[in-house]
Amino acid sequence: MSKHHDEPLIELNGLFKTYDGAGFGAAKKKVHAVHDVSLTIMPGETLGLVGESGCGKSTTGRMAARLLQPSAGNITYRGRDLSLLRGRESKTMRKAIQYVFQDPYASLNPKFTIADLLEEPLRIHKLGDKAERRRQVDAMLETIGLNSSYARRYVHELSGGQRQRIGIARALMLKPEFLILDEPVSALDVSVQSQILNLLKDLQKQYGLTYLFISHDLNVVHYMSDRVAVMYMGKLVEIADVEGLYHAPFHPYTQALISAIPSEQRGKRSERRLLTGEIPDALSIPEGCSFHTRCPYVRDSCRRETPPIIGMGESRTVRCHLYPVDEGLDYGETKVALG
Amino acid sequence: MPLLTDWVKKAIEPEPSSQQRNCRLPEAGERDEDELLAVRNLSVNVKSSSRPVIEGIDLTVGRGEIVGIVGESGCGKSVLSLSIMGLLPSALKLGGGELRLNGQSLHQASQRQIRSMRGKHMSMIFQDPMTSLNPTLTIGEQLTESLRLHLKLGGREARERAVLWLRRTGLPRPEAILSSYPHQLSGGMRQRVMIAIALCCEPELLIADEPTTALDVTIQAQILDVLFRIREEEQTSILFISHDLGVIAELCDRVAVMYAGQIVEQGTVEELFESPQHPYTIGLMKSIPKPEKKGMRLYAIPGTVPSLHDRGEGCRFQSRCAHAAAICLDAMPALEHRGGSHAVRCFLASGERREMDV
Ligand SMILES: Nc1ncnc2c1ncn2[C@@H]1O[C@H](COP(=O)(O)OP(=O)(O)OP(=O)(O)O)[C@@H](O)[C@H]1O
Ligand SMILES: Nc1ncnc2c1ncn2[C@@H]1O[C@H](COP(=O)(O)OP(=O)(O)OP(=O)(O)O)[C@@H](O)[C@H]1O
Numbered sequence: 001m002s003k004h005h006d007e008p009l010i011e012l013n014g015l016f017k018t019y020d021g022a023g024f025g026a027a028k029k030k031v032h033a034v035h036d037v038s039l040t041i042m043p044g045e046t047l048g049l050v051g052e053s054g055c056g057k058s059t060t061g062r063m064a065a066r067l068l069q070p071s072a073g074n075i076t077y078r079g080r081d082l083s084l085l086r087g088r089e090s091k092t093m094r095k096a097i098q099y100v101f102q103d104p105y106a107s108l109n110p111k112f113t114i115a116d117l118l119e120e121p122l123r124i125h126k127l128g129d130k131a132e133r134r135r136q137v138d139a140m141l142e143t144i145g146l147n148s149s150y151a152r153r154y155v156h157e158l159s160g161g162q163r164q165r166i167g168i169a170r171a172l173m174l175k176p177e178f179l180i181l182d183e184p185v186s187a188l189d190v191s192v193q194s195q196i197l198n199l200l201k202d203l204q205k206q207y208g209l210t211y212l213f214i215s216h217d218l219n220v221v222h223y224m225s226d227r228v229a230v231m232y233m234g235k236l237v238e239i240a241d242v243e244g245l246y247h248a249p250f251h252p253y254t255q256a257l258i259s260a261i262p263s264e265q266r267g268k269r270s271e272r273r274l275l276t277g278e279i280p281d282a283l284s285i286p287e288g289c290s291f292h293t294r295c296p297y298v299r300d301s302c303r304r305e306t307p308p309i310i311g312m313g314e315s316r317t318v319r320c321h322l323y324p325v326d327e328g329l330d331y332g333e334t335k336v337a338l339g
Numbered sequence: 340m341p342l343l344t345d346w347v348k349k350a351i352e353p354e355p356s357s358q359q360r361n362c363r364l365p366e367a368g369e370r371d372e373d374e375l376l377a378v379r380n381l382s383v384n385v386k387s388s389s390r391p392v393i394e395g396i397d398l399t400v401g402r403g404e405i406v407g408i409v410g411e412s413g414c415g416k417s418v419l420s421l422s423i424m425g426l427l428p429s430a431l432k433l434g435g436g437e438l439r440l441n442g443q444s445l446h447q448a449s450q451r452q453i454r455s456m457r458g459k460h461m462s463m464i465f466q467d468p469m470t471s472l473n474p475t476l477t478i479g480e481q482l483t484e485s486l487r488l489h490l491k492l493g494g495r496e497a498r499e500r501a502v503l504w505l506r507r508t509g510l511p512r513p514e515a516i517l518s519s520y521p522h523q524l525s526g527g528m529r530q531r532v533m534i535a536i537a538l539c540c541e542p543e544l545l546i547a548d549e550p551t552t553a554l555d556v557t558i559q560a561q562i563l564d565v566l567f568r569i570r571e572e573e574q575t576s577i578l579f580i581s582h583d584l585g586v587i588a589e590l591c592d593r594v595a596v597m598y599a600g601q602i603v604e605q606g607t608v609e610e611l612f613e614s615p616q617h618p619y620t621i622g623l624m625k626s627i628p629k630p631e632k633k634g635m636r637l638y639a640i641p642g643t644v645p646s647l648h649d650r651g652e653g654c655r656f657q658s659r660c661a662h663a664a665a666i667c668l669d670a671m672p673a674l675e676h677r678g679g680s681h682a683v684r685c686f687l688a689s690g691e692r693r694e695m696d697v
């Protein structure tokens with residue numbers, strides 16, 4: 001596997017996305033779903049993307065998959081600006097990048113057999129004749145661990161885990177290089193979840209796939225990812241390699257996330273740090289640092305100025321006024337985290 | 340190995356009857372002062388085929404107790420909760436068994452009686468918040484309606500209480516949310532509105548079906564804290580359904596594990612997490628992704644759950660069980676006491692298999 005090549009596979013550069021909010025006339029507000037997001041993903045790498053519900057994870061993923069047009073910023077794939085590609089090149093790129101939807105129930109047509117569902121992407125891209133396409137469908141079913149009798153079944157006859165596999169299989173039919181996995185295991189019990197995660201790891205090894213892995217479940221993200229990006233209210237607040245992030249989170253929001261991971265070991269409850277303060281929403285993002293209403297280390301500057309993104313060592317960036325550390329001040333636990 | 344030690348213990352000291360007494364599992368006709376909800380040998384069937392979706396469910400929720408339910412997707416957790424609330428979909432119907440709240444039968448109650456119990460006596464947070472909120476009414480209308488109806492509060496009082504509960508679930512700008520419609524809120528916000536609606540009448544029993552699945556862990560922690568506090572302050576009983584074993588372990592007093600329509604194991608959180616006995620429960624625990632498993636293959640229970648039509652005579656888990664023997668194919672094990680409040684539905688754990696198999 002070609003992990004950590006020098007050339008990034010995909011780069012998101014300063015992406016913004018604004019939706020028209022609900023309401024009419026003067027009451028109508030813009031939703032700033034994604035704000036200045038820049039990310040680089042190397043070939044063969046898994047980048048985890050975590051953050052609060054509504055913080056813009058799916059929006060970011062859908063822009064990376066070209067399912068959604070950014071309001072500003074650009075995306076380069078193997079060094080080429082995606083928005084400038086035309087014709088055949090554009091088509092090739094559409095095959096190379098695939099998106100696995102958050103909800104397998106809603107995204108698979110109930111009137112199609114499993115075979116039809118899997119064949120459809122090949123048909124749309126006019127690949128192979130009928131017999132060749134059916135052969136590929138059978139091969140794919142085997143890859144994902146379902147025997148060929150499933151080809152004639154319908155989605156409603158499958159369990160949640162099986163449907164999720166069909167969703168992944170459909171994305172794999174076009175032999176993509178880059179998969180955006182939007183909450184692929186959230187609705188599943190832990191045993192079925194393990195089956196899917198193992199499958200994703202196997203496929204990655206087998207085909208050298210690159211993943212953007214979106215999830216709420218921090219244990220799952222830890223297991224799957226090489227690096228993790230943390231989003232809050234449309235902005236990236238921290239990116240670090242996975243062990244660094246989990247063992248020494250820098251951003252106060254990341255710290256709160258890590259300390260809140262539920263655990264089957266009893267008694268951990270008391271150790272967690274509950275955040276207090278008003279939780280903002282995408283329609284009313286606070287001035288200054290978006291996290292300041294809940295941050296235990298808030299200072300005056302946090303209420304006024306948006307913190308810039310700064311590099312902390314080789315593999316970490318953080319967006320917080322506390323950094324770089326100013327020796328004279330007491331940062332409480334942030335200092336501990338810094339070692 | 341916990342199975343064996345328990346076995347030995349049982350062989351040495353013959354089952355004392357005192358063990359049965361402090362055990363939460365129901366006896367026929369028994370009713371405990373502390374018992375709020377009693378489910379006895381309940382089954383729910385598909386109307387068209389009369390096949391049971393869930394069957395033989397025995398479950399008690401004490402006053403101020405938090406009971407968790409875990410289990411494979413499709414095993415019947417939501418169907419069980421809907422049957423308690425009297426809200427089964429039209430394709431399903433109650434089969435045999437009993438349902439009691441506060442000693443009062445829900446099974447024989449009329450639709451009107453059940454409706455009068457919803458809200459004030461029992462309420463539910465549904466798995467899917469989008470389909471359970473009315474899209475044509477504002478959040479405020481939906482919240483205050485139930486307060487007026489069940490608590491007979493006046494308009495202003497109802498509004499104040501609605502704001503209070505929205506704030507307690509961590510929602511920003513609760514006053515503004517009162518005048519929004521469901522589609523204007525993100526998934527996580529809708530879920531918290533549902534939680535506020537379910538809690539605002541301070542029910543005796545709250546059924547929470549995956550209430551925190553769409554929320555990030557910091558907000559999840561806040562919701563769990565709210566649930567914990569209403570239990571402490573109001574003695575609210577909670578039936579809590581989740582796939583997340585970490586959340587279950589943190590929140591619950593007791594846990595029931597369901598598989599293919601049945602309870603296969605139940606006990607206190609300690610009993611269940613420290614010495615799980617049913618092979619399905621053991622498999623679930625082994626599947627939890629933990630930091631130390633990074634780079635290793637995750638354990639997954641082999642095979643898939645049998646469909647409603649493929650459930651045979653024997654143990655439902657038999658086709659996926661590494662220890663299955665002849666008897667497991669032929670007979671259905673009963674849910675048996677294993678000391679304390681621990682009960683397991685497995686020949687292996689009960690020792691019966693040994694005798695019959697040798
Ligand atoms: N089509 C749309 N029109 C208007 N607002 C939208 C639209 N899609 C998303 N939003 C808003 O944009 C913000 C980001 O949404 P997004 O779906 O990207 O969040 P997310 O991080 O994926 O959340 P979740 O974890 O709940 O899936 C939210 O505030 C959401 O309400
Ligand atoms: N309206 C219905 N008609 C027929 N069968 C149904 C209906 N609703 C549910 N079922 C069946 O009942 C079984 C139990 O479903 P239920 O929704 O209770 O599962 P669950 O344990 O809540 O699963 P999940 O974890 O995925 O939410 C499933 O096999 C399902 O197919």
Ligand SMILES: [Mg+2]
Nearest residue numbers: 057058059102
């Ligand atoms: Mg999303």
Ligand SMILES: [Mg+2]
Nearest residue numbers: 416417466548
């Ligand atoms: Mg359910």
